[in-house]
Amino acid sequence: MTRWTVHGERAAYQSPWVSVGLADVELPDGRRFDHHTVRTPRPAAGVVVHEPDRGVLLIWRHRFIPDTWGWEIPAGRVELGETIEAGAARETLEETGWRPGPLRYLCQFTPMSGVADTRFILFAAAGANHVGEPLDAHEAERIEWVPLPEVRAVLARGEMVDGMSMIGLLWAMSFDGLGDTP
Amino acid sequence: MTRWTVHGERAAYQSPWVSVGLADVELPDGRRFDHHTVRTPRPAAGVVVHEPDRGVLLIWRHRFIPDTWGWEIPAGRVELGETIEAGAARETLEETGWRPGPLRYLCQFTPMSGVADTRFILFAAAGANHVGEPLDAHEAERIEWVPLPEVRAVLARGEMVDGMSMIGLLWAMSFDGLGDTP
Numbered sequence: 283m284t285r286w287t288v289h290g291e292r293a294a295y296q297s298p299w300v301s302v303g304l305a306d307v308e309l310p311d312g313r314r315f316d317h318h319t320v321r322t323p324r325p326a327a328g329v330v331v332h333e334p335d336r337g338v339l340l341i342w343r344h345r346f347i348p349d350t351w352g353w354e355i356p357a358g359r360v361e362l363g364e365t366i367e368a369g370a371a372r373e374t375l376e377e378t379g380w381r382p383g384p385l386r387y388l389c390q391f392t393p394m395s396g397v398a399d400t401r402f403i404l405f406a407a408a409g410a411n412h413v414g415e416p417l418d419a420h421e422a423e424r425i426e427w428v429p430l431p432e433v434r435a436v437l438a439r440g441e442m443v444d445g446m447s448m449i450g451l452l453w454a455m456s457f458d459g460l461g462d463t464p
Numbered sequence: 465m466t467r468w469t470v471h472g473e474r475a476a477y478q479s480p481w482v483s484v485g486l487a488d489v490e491l492p493d494g495r496r497f498d499h500h501t502v503r504t505p506r507p508a509a510g511v512v513v514h515e516p517d518r519g520v521l522l523i524w525r526h527r528f529i530p531d532t533w534g535w536e537i538p539a540g541r542v543e544l545g546e547t548i549e550a551g552a553a554r555e556t557l558e559e560t561g562w563r564p565g566p567l568r569y570l571c572q573f574t575p576m577s578g579v580a581d582t583r584f585i586l587f588a589a590a591g592a593n594h595v596g597e598p599l600d601a602h603e604a605e606r607i608e609w610v611p612l613p614e615v616r617a618v619l620a621r622g623e624m625v626d627g628m629s630m631i632g633l634l635w636a637m638s639f640d641g642l643g644d645t646p
Contacts, residue, residue, distance in 0.1 A: 284605045285526045295477035295484050299500045300579060302477050302484055307528065309602040318481045319529050320502060322579070344467045346489065347501050348574040348581045358578075389619075392530040393575040393627040394582065396540075397482065397504070399530045402627070420491040423466045437571075438639060445575040445584070445627055452634035457620060 284310055291319060298323065320398040327370035327403045328357025330450045331382050331410050332460060336427035338451070339378055339410060340436075343422050345444070352443040353428070353436050355450045357402075366403050374407075378425050379416040382407035388453050393445055404450045406458055430461045466492055473501060480505065502580040509552035509585040510539025512632045513564050513592050514642060518609035520633070521560055521592060522618075525604050527626070535610070535618050536629040539584075548585050556589075560607050561598040564589035570635050575627055586632045588640055612643045 289306040296302075303319040331339035340353045356377040360369030367385050374382045385405040393402055416425065428436065433451060436442050442451070454460035471488040478484075485501040513521035522535045538559040542551030549567050556564045567587035575584055598607065610618065615633060618624050624633070636642035 284602055286528050286602070288528055294479075297476075297500065300484065300502060302482065305528070311602060313602075317528075318479065320482060321529075326578075345574065345577040346468050346470055346487070346499075347503075347579065348577055348583065350574055350577065352577075354577070389622065389630075391625050391627040391630055392527065392532055394580070395527040395530060395532065395534075395536070395626040395628075396508075397529065398576070400576065401530065420466055420468070420493060420495075434638075440571065443573050444577040445573040445631060446577075448571075448573055448631050449627060449634065452631065452638055455638055456616075456634055 286310070294318075318397065320394070320400070322398065322400045324359050324361065325366060325401040325403060326357060326359050326446070327366050327373070327405065328355045328446050328450055329370050329374045329382050329385060329405045329407050330355055330388070330454045330460070331374065331380065331407045332454070333409045333427070337429040338427065338433050339374075339380060340426055340428045340433070341377060341422040342424040342426070350443050353441055354444045354447040357446055367405065370403070370405050374410070375413060376417040377421045378410075379412060379414050380410035381413050382410045386458075388450065388458060391449060402446050404446070404453065406454055434461070468492070476500075500579065502576070502582070504580065504582045506541050506543065507548060507583040507585060508539060508541050508628070509548050509555070509587065510537045510628050510632055511552050511556045511564050511567060511587045511589050512537055512570070512636045512642070513556065513562065513589045514636070515591045515609070519611035520609065520615050521556075521562060522608055522610045522615070523559060523604040524606040524608070532625050534625040535623055536626045537632045539628055549587065552585070552587050556592070557595060558599040559603045560592075561594060561596050562592035563595050564592045568640075570632065570640060573631060584628050586628070586635065588636055616643070
């Protein structure tokens with residue numbers, strides 16, 4: 283068995299948003315050392331909203347921490363007391379001004395498996411209704427429906443660099459029929 | 465412009481592996497607050513190794529921080545003074561005992577764009593040569609060449625939950641011809 287033994291974990295930094303710990307781990311061969319952990323208490327969820335005539339609902343935005351610009355799907359942190367689906371739909375509305383139709387589960391994953399316990403969940407929605415200006419206007423430089431051939435070109439040109447957005451679109455193309463000729 | 469203004473950042477926790485900061489940010493509408501940052505000084509890189517007769521070189525492993533089991537591509541941290549390609553090839557050899565052939569760039573991304581400056585880079589290799597037992601035997605419960613139809617089934621069943629591995633395989637299927645009938 284290659285499961286590591288964790289003898290305990292002590293806090294190095296704690297906050298309601300992100301905490302860092304030092305886990306006391308032992309490998310199967312007996313080596314023992316401290317390993318950093320990054321823990322985020324809430325999962326995040328995103329939505330691939332697609333309409334045959336419009337394309338995919340995307341946001342062009344800057345991320346100040348990695349200092350990158352790129353296209354992203356609407357996504358954000360699920361709040362306490364909220365279902366994951368409700369959080370994904372709320373974030374879509376807040377960031378784009380469009381309320382997505384019923385959500386269909388796509389997949390979930392751990393974005394930084396070796397360091398963080400963070401969990402991301404992805405959904406698809408067949409369309410959305412326009413409600414108004416986005417509440418979180420500070421999130422997006424542009425909000426656009428991007429036609430599917432252009433979505434593929436955006437990916438190929440490296441203009442989508444957010445991992446969650448990439449998994450959403452690539453998964454939808456490989457497993458949810460996105461881009462299939464009708 | 466929706467680029468946020470960053471007035472400064474102070475350290476909350478520092479280590480050579482991962483650091484946490486508090487950035488003093490101002491939104492375009494004038495709201496100002498502290499935003500957590502997670503910074504990792506080194507990028508990580510992974511390789512999708514594929515041979516037509518064998519399939520894809522994958523590792524079945526446990527991740528103690530998110531407490532998940534799943535199939536992953538070989539990947540790891542690029543060390544100081546090492547090129548990203550060299551780090552990706554070294555990690556593949558250390559984790560699997562197979563030395564990959566020449567690497568072909570696939571894509572790069574930020575796995576947690578809203579929180580971390582971490583950067584992941586992915587490559588493909590057409591085959592690998594067996595060198596011996598993996599140096600990092602503690603990384604993997606199983607090391608296997610998984611045939612392509614089974615790789616698709618692994619993804620569909622949710623038996624691959626590591627984001628970097630998912631992007632590597634999904635990207636290779638959508639943009640690098642992985643799985644195309646010859």
